[in-house]
Amino acid sequence: MDLIKKLQQQLQALDDKQLIRKRRTVDSPCGPRVSVEGRELLAFCSNDYLGLANHRKIKLALQEGAAIYGVGSGASHLISGHVRAHAMLEERLAEFVGAHLEAPRAISFSTGYMANLAVITGLAAGDKEAEIFSEELNHASLIDGVRLARVKAHIYPHADLEALAKLLAGSQAATKIVVTDSVFSMDGNLAPLPQLLALCEQHNAWLVVDDAHGFGTLGEKGHGALEHFSLRSPYLVYMGTLGKAAGVAGAFVAAHEAVIETLIQKSRPYIFTTAAPPAMAHALLTSLDLLEGDEGATRRAHLQTLVAQLDDGLRLERWRRLPSTTAIQPVVIGDNAETMRAGAALYQQGLWVGAIRPPTVAPGTARLRVTLSAGHSSMEVAKLIGALNALERDLK
Numbered sequence: 001m002d003l004i005k006k007l008q009q010q011l012q013a014l015d016d017k018q019l020i021r022k023r024r025t026v027d028s029p030c031g032p033r034v035s036v037e038g039r040e041l042l043a044f045c046s047n048d049y050l051g052l053a054n055h056r057k058i059k060l061a062l063q064e065g066a067a068i069y070g071v072g073s074g075a076s077h078l079i080s081g082h083v084r085a086h087a088m089l090e091e092r093l094a095e096f097v098g099a100h101l102e103a104p105r106a107i108s109f110s111t112g113y114m115a116n117l118a119v120i121t122g123l124a125a126g127d128k129e130a131e132i133f134s135e136e137l138n139h140a141s142l143i144d145g146v147r148l149a150r151v152k153a154h155i156y157p158h159a160d161l162e163a164l165a166k167l168l169a170g171s172q173a174a175t176k177i178v179v180t181d182s183v184f185s186m187d188g189n190l191a192p193l194p195q196l197l198a199l200c201e202q203h204n205a206w207l208v209v210d211d212a213h214g215f216g217t218l219g220e221k222g223h224g225a226l227e228h229f230s231l232r233s234p235y236l237v238y239m240g241t242l243g244k245a246a247g248v249a250g251a252f253v254a255a256h257e258a259v260i261e262t263l264i265q266k267s268r269p270y271i272f273t274t275a276a277p278p279a280m281a282h283a284l285l286t287s288l289d290l291l292e293g294d295e296g297a298t299r300r301a302h303l304q305t306l307v308a309q310l311d312d313g314l315r316l317e318r319w320r321r322l323p324s325t326t327a328i329q330p331v332v333i334g335d336n337a338e339t340m341r342a343g344a345a346l347y348q349q350g351l352w353v354g355a356i357r358p359p360t361v362a363p364g365t366a367r368l369r370v371t372l373s374a375g376h377s378s379m380e381v382a383k384l385i386g387a388l389n390a391l392e393r394d395l396k
C-alpha cells in the first residue's frame with residue numbers, strides 16, 4: 001500500500017537524522033529509583049517534583065475514591081459526568097489559589113493540555129475583537145490553543161517586556177490576551193510575572209499564566225507562582241496542572257467566576273470530552289492537603305537544598321548552566337550528537353536524564369534536562385554531580 005510506504009519512508013528519514021524518539025517501559029512506580037528493562041536506574045527526568053506520585057496516602061485515597069465512586073464518570077461534565085468529587089475538587093482548588101484572584105472559581109480538566117486548549121479558545125475563539133500575545137518559549141499546548149483560537153496572534157520574544165509593551169500599545173483589539181508559562185519547561189527560569197501583570201493591567205489585557213511547574217513547588221504553601229510573587233488581580237487567569245508536583249493527573253483553571261462560567265458554556269475542549277474518573281478527583285483532595293500542610297513545606301525545603309547542592313557541585317567548563325532556581329536544572333551542551341552521547345553515557349551508568357534536542361529547544365542549545373525531586377536523597381544528587389563533572393571531561 002502506498003499510504004503505508006509513505007509513512008515508512010518518513011519514519012526512515014527521521015531515523016536517518018537520528019530524530020527517532022524511543023519510549024522506555026517502566027516496571028515500577030514513578031520515583032527516584034525506577035526499574036526499566038530489567039535495570040535499576042536513578043531517574044532525574046520526571047516532573048514528580050515533590051515525590052508524591054507514589055505517596056501512600058494518595059494511593060489509599062485513590063482506592064477509597066474507586067470504592068465510593070466506581071471507575072468511569074460515564075459522560076462529559078455537562079451531561080451526567082460531573083460527580084460530587086469533581087465539585088469538591090473545584091471548590092478546594094478555588095480556595096487553594098483564590099487569594100490571588102477576584103471572585104475566584106475553578107474548573108477541572110483531565111489534562112493540562114486540554115485545560116490550555118480550553119482556556120485560550122474559551123476566552124478568544126470566535127471573538128473578532130480578540131488578539132493574543134504569546135511568549136516565545138510557551139509550552140506546546142499553549143501554542144496549540146492559540147492556533148485553535150483562530151484569532152490574530154503575536155509572538156513576543158522570551159521575557160522581553162519592552163517588545164510586549166509595544167505590541168500591546170499598538171493593538172486596537174477590544175480583548176487582549178497575554179499568555180505565558182510561569183516556569184519555562186526547558187529552561188527552568190521564571191517569567192517576570194509582576195511586570196507582565198502590570199502591563200496587562202495598564203493595557204486592559206488578560207494574563208493567562210500556565211503554572212504547570214510552579215503549582216505545588218512555588219510559594220510558602222505551595223500555592224504556586226502567584227503566591228511566590230504575591231500577585232492578586234482580576235486580570236489573572238491561572239492554569240495549574242495536577243500530574244506534576246501534585247503527583248496525580250489532571251489540571252484546572254482558576255479565575256474570576258465569569259471566566260469559568262464562560263469556559264463551561266463555550267469551551268469545546270471542555271464540553272466535548274468525558275469527565276475524568278471521579279476517584280482521581282478524590283485522590284487529588286488528599287494531594288492538596290499534603291501540598292498545603294507540613295509535609296509539603298518539608299518536601300519543598302528539601303528540594304531547594306538539592307537545587308543548591310547541584311548548583312554548588314557542578315564544575316562545568318564547556319557545558320553551560322542556565323540561571324534556574326527551580327527543580328528544572330538544564331545543562332546546555334549545544335551539539336545534538338554530543339548531547340545524545342552524554343544522555344547515553346549517563347544511562348549506561350544507571351542515571352536516567354532527559355536529552356532534549358531541537359525542535360523542542362532552539363537549534364544549537366541541545367541539553368540534558370535534569371529535574372530534581374524531593375524524593376531524591378543528597379547522596380543520589382551527589383552521584384549525578386560526580387557523573388556530570390566527569391562526563392564533560394570524558395566526552396571532549
Ligand SMILES: *Cc1c(COP(=O)(O)O)cnc(C)c1O
Pocket residue numbers: 110111112113114116139141181185210212213241242243250251
Ligand atoms: C506538562 C505541561 C502542560 C500539560 O499538562 P499535562 O497535564 O501533562 O497535559 C502544560 N503546560 C506546561 C508548561 C507543561 O509543562
